[in-house]
Amino acid sequence: MDKELVKRIKANPKYAELVSKRSSFAVKLAVFMLVVYYGFVLTIAFNKEFFATKLSAEGMMTVGWPIAVAIIFIAFITTVIYVVKANGEFEELEIAIKNDAKDLL
Numbered sequence: 001m002d003k004e005l006v007k008r009i010k011a012n013p014k015y016a017e018l019v020s021k022r023s024s025f026a027v028k029l030a031v032f033m034l035v036v037y038y039g040f041v042l043t044i045a046f047n048k049e050f051f052a053t054k055l056s057a058e059g060m061m062t063v064g065w066p067i068a069v070a071i072i073f074i075a076f077i078t079t080v081i082y083v084v085k086a087n088g089e090f091e092e093l094e095i096a097i098k099n100d101a102k103d104l105l
Contacts, residue, residue: 005101008101009097009100009101012097012100012101014093014096014097014100015097017093018090018093018094018097021089021090021093022086022090025082025085026082029078029081029082032078033074033075033078036071036074036075037071040067040068040071044064050063051063051064051067052064
């Protein structure tokens with residue numbers, strides 16, 4: 001790719017907007033997942049009794065299993081949220097940047 005074209009694309013305000021929005025959104029989701037994961041690990045480390053609590057007097061299921069499954073589900077949902085946003089808002093900005101770049105050629 002032509003270095004001059006790259007400079008023009010990077011100077012495009014839509015490119016700066018895309019980089020800013022995408023980075024900000026990715027950091028927010030990453031921090032959210034880190035809080036969820038480390039919250040789980042810290043609870044295991046400092047309050048094992050909580051996760052060992054049985055859900056019923058006769059059952060074998062403890063509180064830890066549904067919470068662990070919920071964390072996996074939350075990770076999946078977080079991924080879906082990012083993909084939807086990437087294929088929506090971010091994709092629209094990318095297309096606009098590509099169209100502006102075609103005009104520069």
